[in-house]
Amino acid sequence: MDQLLQALVSGLLLGGFYAVMVLGFSVIWGVMGVINLAHGEFLMIGAYLAWGLSRLFGLDPFASLALIVPLMFLVGYLLQIVLINRIVERPHLMTLLVTFGVSIALANLFKILFDADPRNVAVAYNGSLQLAGVTFPIVKTIIFGAALLIMVCLHLFLQRSRLGKSIRAAAQNKTAARIVGVDINRVYAITAGICIALTAAAGAMLSPTQAIFPFMGPPFTLKAVTITALGGLGRIPGALMGGMVLGITEIFVSTYVAGIGTNLGVATSFVLLVLILIVRPQGIMGGLRPLEPEAE
Amino acid sequence: MATERNQKENEARVKRKPLISIPAPVDSLLAGWAGLALWLLLLLLLALYPYTGVSSVALFVGSQIFVLVTLASNWNLIGGMTGYVDFGHAVFFGIGAYIMGILVTGSPLLISPEWGFWQALPASGVAAALFALLIGLPTLRLKGPYFSIAMLGTLVAMREVARVLRPITGGGVGLNLPPLLNRLGDYYLMLAVMGLVVSIIWWIQRSEFGQSLIAIREDEIGAEMRGINTTLHKIVAFMIAAFFTGTVGGFWAWQNTYIDPDVVFVEARTVEMVMMSMLGGLGTVWGPPLGAVVIYFLQDLLWGSLFGVHLVALGVLLVVIVLFMPEGILGTLGDRSSTSLGRLLSRVGRSK
Numbered sequence: 001m002d003q004l005l006q007a008l009v010s011g012l013l014l015g016g017f018y019a020v021m022v023l024g025f026s027v028i029w030g031v032m033g034v035i036n037l038a039h040g041e042f043l044m045i046g047a048y049l050a051w052g053l054s055r056l057f058g059l060d061p062f063a064s065l066a067l068i069v070p071l072m073f074l075v076g077y078l079l080q081i082v083l084i085n086r087i088v089e090r091p092h093l094m095t096l097l098v099t100f101g102v103s104i105a106l107a108n109l110f111k112i113l114f115d116a117d118p119r120n121v122a123v124a125y126n127g128s129l130q131l132a133g134v135t136f137p138i139v140k141t142i143i144f145g146a147a148l149l150i151m152v153c154l155h156l157f158l159q160r161s162r163l164g165k166s167i168r169a170a171a172q173n174k175t176a177a178r179i180v181g182v183d184i185n186r187v188y189a190i191t192a193g194i195c196i197a198l199t200a201a202a203g204a205m206l207s208p209t210q211a212i213f214p215f216m217g218p219p220f221t222l223k224a225v226t227i228t229a230l231g232g233l234g235r236i237p238g239a240l241m242g243g244m245v246l247g248i249t250e251i252f253v254s255t256y257v258a259g260i261g262t263n264l265g266v267a268t269s270f271v272l273l274v275l276i277l278i279v280r281p282q283g284i285m286g287g288l289r290p291l292e293p294e295a296e
Numbered sequence: 297m298a299t300e301r302n303q304k305e306n307e308a309r310v311k312r313k314p315l316i317s318i319p320a321p322v323d324s325l326l327a328g329w330a331g332l333a334l335w336l337l338l339l340l341l342l343a344l345y346p347y348t349g350v351s352s353v354a355l356f357v358g359s360q361i362f363v364l365v366t367l368a369s370n371w372n373l374i375g376g377m378t379g380y381v382d383f384g385h386a387v388f389f390g391i392g393a394y395i396m397g398i399l400v401t402g403s404p405l406l407i408s409p410e411w412g413f414w415q416a417l418p419a420s421g422v423a424a425a426l427f428a429l430l431i432g433l434p435t436l437r438l439k440g441p442y443f444s445i446a447m448l449g450t451l452v453a454m455r456e457v458a459r460v461l462r463p464i465t466g467g468g469v470g471l472n473l474p475p476l477l478n479r480l481g482d483y484y485l486m487l488a489v490m491g492l493v494v495s496i497i498w499w500i501q502r503s504e505f506g507q508s509l510i511a512i513r514e515d516e517i518g519a520e521m522r523g524i525n526t527t528l529h530k531i532v533a534f535m536i537a538a539f540f541t542g543t544v545g546g547f548w549a550w551q552n553t554y555i556d557p558d559v560v561f562v563e564a565r566t567v568e569m570v571m572m573s574m575l576g577g578l579g580t581v582w583g584p585p586l587g588a589v590v591i592y593f594l595q596d597l598l599w600g601s602l603f604g605v606h607l608v609a610l611g612v613l614l615v616v617i618v619l620f621m622p623e624g625i626l627g628t629l630g631d632r633s634s635t636s637l638g639r640l641l642s643r644v645g646r647s648k
Contacts, residue, residue: 035441037383037448086619092441093381093637097570097618100383104567105611112605218563222449267456270449274434277442 002133007255008248009134015247016144018227019240021202023154024195025224030233031171031191032088034095038103039224040217042196046072046203047212048110051119054207061121061207062142068204069197076196080189088188103217110214118211126208139208146205150198155236167191219266226273246272326582332498339491346480355479359551361592362486364572366493366544368584370537371569373497376579376636377506378533379513380436383566384447387454388538390560391427392420392545394458397471397555413476417546424542425535432534436527439516448563455561470556473549482551489547493540498581500533509533513579513636564607571614577626579636586625 025039046068053064083102087094128137158164169177170187178184210216223246231242246269253268326334346355367389375381399419402410411419435446458465465471500506508529511519520526549555572591577583595606617624627635 035445037445083615083619091637094618094622096381096383096441096444097574098615100567100570101611101614101618103611104564104614105608108564108607108611112608215558218448218452222445222452225445225449264453264456264460266449267453270446270453273449274438274446277438277446278434 003255006134007251009136011248011251012244013137013140013144013247014251015240015244016147017140017202017206017243018223018247019243020143020147020150020205021199021220022224022227022231022239022243023151023236024197024199024202025221026228026231026233026235026239028192028195029228030235031167032084032188033092034084034088035092035099035225036195037096037099037221038106038217039199040220040222041103041106042072042076042199042217043203043206043220044110044212044214044217045075045106046200047121047207047210047216048114048119048203049200050204050207051121051212054121060123061204062146065201065204068200072200073193073197075193077189077193079196080192081185084192085185085188103221107214107217114214116214118213120211121207123208137209143205143209150201151236151240154194154198158236163187163190222266222273223269226269226276229273229276328502331582332495335491335494335498339487342487343484346483352479355483359479359482359486361589362483362490363544363548364568364588364592365585366486366490366540367565367569368572368576368588369490369493369497370541370544371566372573372578372580372584373500373509374534374537375570376573376584377501377513378509378530379579379636380530380534381444381570382447382537383444383563383570384449384451385537385541385569386560386562386565387431387447387451388424388428388541389545389548389565390451390454390458390557392424392542393549393555393560394465394471395420395423395542396546396549397466397473398464400473400550401471413550417543417550420546420549421539421543424545425539427542428535428538429531432531436530436534448566451561451563451566455557458557458561465557468556468558470554470559473553473555475553476550482547486544486547489540489543494581494585496536500536501581505529505532510579514639564610567610567614571610571617573624574614574617574622574637575624577624577635579639580624580626583624583626583635590625 021043024042025036028034028036049068049071050059050061050064053059053067054061059067079102083098084095087098123139125138128135129141130136158168166177166182166187167190169180169182170184170191174184177187227239227242227246229242230245231238231240249272250265250268253264342358345358371382371385374385396413396416396419399411399416400413431447431450435443435450438446459468461467500509508519508524511522511524512526512529516526545560549560552559568591572587573584574587575583575590576585576587595609622637623635624637627637
């Protein structure tokens, strides 16, 4: 019973992180129809930035978000203007290939810059709390809280602000949005900036809990795809739900299947993904776009 | 360097002719018997090449180029001709390498008489083909980007599995194969495999089977309505591509004498295959080999000295090719619609 409760709590905490990790991926896909295969690499960059800032200036990873978020917003904005806007209306294959190329280039660039050695960010509050027989690791609990906060903010931004409304308009009907005067290229660039910043923020928050290395990205990209297939595109409650499902599944597999540990996280989510896509190609909650190249 | 000259002659032959004469007939000529004849002639020249008394380094370079050409052609069969863009094709390479490693060393599984290289090499290919059957049955039902991502998932998942299955694969420590240096043997083996693979691709492209694959790429539902058993065709193409990729993986493990999960199950190898095919011309017979040769010498000339930089350049180059030359060399210089991405682009352009 205790084990079950512990597994549930660990799964929920992991799920909260997954939910905030997937937001950037899911919104980019939902708004522009671009599957960003370099998603995990931006997470990796965020983690490295947090590591660098804590090493150079002794900044706390959560405090360093104040620097990382604007910086990565700029990176995402420029990347979109220079690269992705050129091909966003071409066949999906091209954006897929370009982001795949970006992901390989970034991962290997960081390997050259920082070696392949795993890095760690140490924080003082790295302990855990006992509550009713269940262990709450402090860092993961903070991440969970921050994840909920970020999701609420993003939701309010998309629903209430003028810019958020134009982003949603661009997602729903590009042509109509253009007609009513939305500058699609600019909206796309801002969307990409926000998404990349969010992803890097997730990476920075992850940094105290996991070793950082240049090739940590692809597993996160794949998990992001799985969560999006579970929860639907660009939907914040969906991301939360999908993240929870994946988090709990992963923890249960590692708790109850002997001799695996958490090392088979990607294999688990891969099986989940293929099953979902075969049984329900539109995703569990619906709303995955039919990605036929000529449909656009 | 004679190999270089031969390869360059080959490049030049494919490259120049569409410029000089009217592209379309030359394209069809190369796709026909003349293309095969030229290919066999080139193979003959390459087979005679070691008799000119070259160093073992040149032989090593030769076998490496043959490996790249084989991989690119294989990827092109599933990614270019059938239109199922496989981002995890390196998984078959890895499986071939591991089967070779396990059978030849025998140690983790305590296979008591260890297999010889010649028994293990076909086993590598067969294992990869069986894995393709297993994984293709679910994944080949997925469309477009979903297939690409599912295959990328297969690759990353298999890397984890190889690391976890310590008793069989040696885990993260990897496997050491007996080092046996035979550069001349390697050269001829890979020459034979490359010759076979490219000839098979040439034959497939002319056969009804290949035409069905192209029909699947262009319009899968339409192909199915015409009575093509699309599942069977896709699986067979996938298995052929996996078989030779696995064979090459087995050979590579033997030549490299060391494998671990991060060396064989690596995304960069897939990118390499994708990029070589794209550079030459996706979906054509002669494009991927041409692309592979160009990439090899480009790597050698531009960034061969700095280890690691070439992988960054690989990613950047993929981006550049997609942005500026999506139809590849053959599509840019010759008939644009002969490559699959060129067709896709022109079709999308029309419909707008």
